[in-house]
Amino acid sequence: MQEYELDCMGEACPVPLIKTQKKMEELAVGDVLVVHIDHSCAVKNVPEWARTQGYNVEIEDVDDGEWDIVIEKNK
């Protein structure tokens, strides 16, 4: 299992989602991606997309208006 990070700070939708989708393709099963975001719309669409893929998702509040989305490529 490897952990990767993706910095999407300062990026507006749909850029974080597109970057996440692209990065997830590179990951192997069991790997984890941590996406750093600060756009509230990305807190919705990135986890929503990941859940529809069947991946495990966790949203962590880092600070006011700042989040980490943890996605496990579990399949």
Place this chain on the structure above:
Amino acid sequence: MEKKIEHFDVIIIGGGAAGLTAGIYCGRARLKTLLIEKSLMGGLATYTSEIENYPGFPEGSSGTELMELFHKQAKKFGVTFKGTAVQSVDLTGEEKIVETFRNRYIAKAVIITTGGKPRLTGALNEDIFLYDKGISFCATCDAAANTDKTVMVVGSGDSAIEEGIFLTKFAKKVIISVMHDEGIMDCNEIAKAQAMANPKMEFIWNSTVHSYEGADHLERVILKNTKTQELQSINIDSCFLFIGYLPNTELFQNQVALTSRSNIIVNERMETNLPGVFAAGDVCEKFLKQVATAVGDGAIAGYACEKYLAEGEIFEQQILNEGKKSLVYLYNGSDAVAREKITLVEDFGAKHPDMRVTCVDIYKSDGLARRLAVKDIPSVVYLNNSEIKTVLSDISANTLSTISLS
């Protein structure tokens, strides 16, 4: 992935109105509180564009805005939030275990506020018109907005027919789609007779929803006759679905006692059948599902949870008395005779300085009596080595002196 273990006093599962309120109460009582929400904080209320019956907001509020305030308030009291799904729970033991994909959380108590969702028909385009786009699940919420309009109600159970009757006070016409043969409904006979006699109500028998149509908002419902397969287009302004409610309780099956409809059974203190496990809000078997009632449930659950944990501490430290001799007098403070016997018990204790005496008024909470498994009140319980040695319900100076203090 290795799961990280974390300890909390209480874990709240579900971040809707009930869960956030329980969080406010637990956080404010200085309990180390974790709230886990699988999708968006705020729950079902966030699907409502306008909430006009939540007190304190005379101008109304959007569900999202209102829930954002709840969230902010819970944060202020130090509640920890995790935005992920719970994978499994073990609530039967003294330690409650809640697992997510990254963590194994251990807590002394759990509050279940997982809510539920209304059942859908599964008809074509349903997802496009849900909630404020024309398909509603709550007459109490949306009746006023349908004044002088034509609405459809799908279903024939108690809630469908009773809510349908309620809607006739606002709408000019209420069309009921019933899947059964003419005259057959799932509701009680009184509601049925009332509905059949109501001039504003119209019934379409042997029908199910085939599809929903409209430009931006719902305009037409296409019904299908279950016998002839014929389609019928009906112009309406809103469509209310009352075909059941699915509580989110899959995780708790075989642990927490549920009704036949999978709602959690709670008492007036929001306690489930398991000690230290509480439930609040729409997930419970309840009379009215509203933000206002979820808030009430959440407050009770948070308070009851705090009391449960406090009692647990008293039980460990004072009642069990680190395995040393302990005498407990359980009485009801409203019983004058039982109150008089306090001195009797205290006098007896004074003669045995190696024994700790605790008098417990069970009037407000019978939690300690339940932990001792004592049903007869008043009773005197003698413990040594953390074990109950004697239970005495006939209390006098004489009977006390017969207790063998080994």
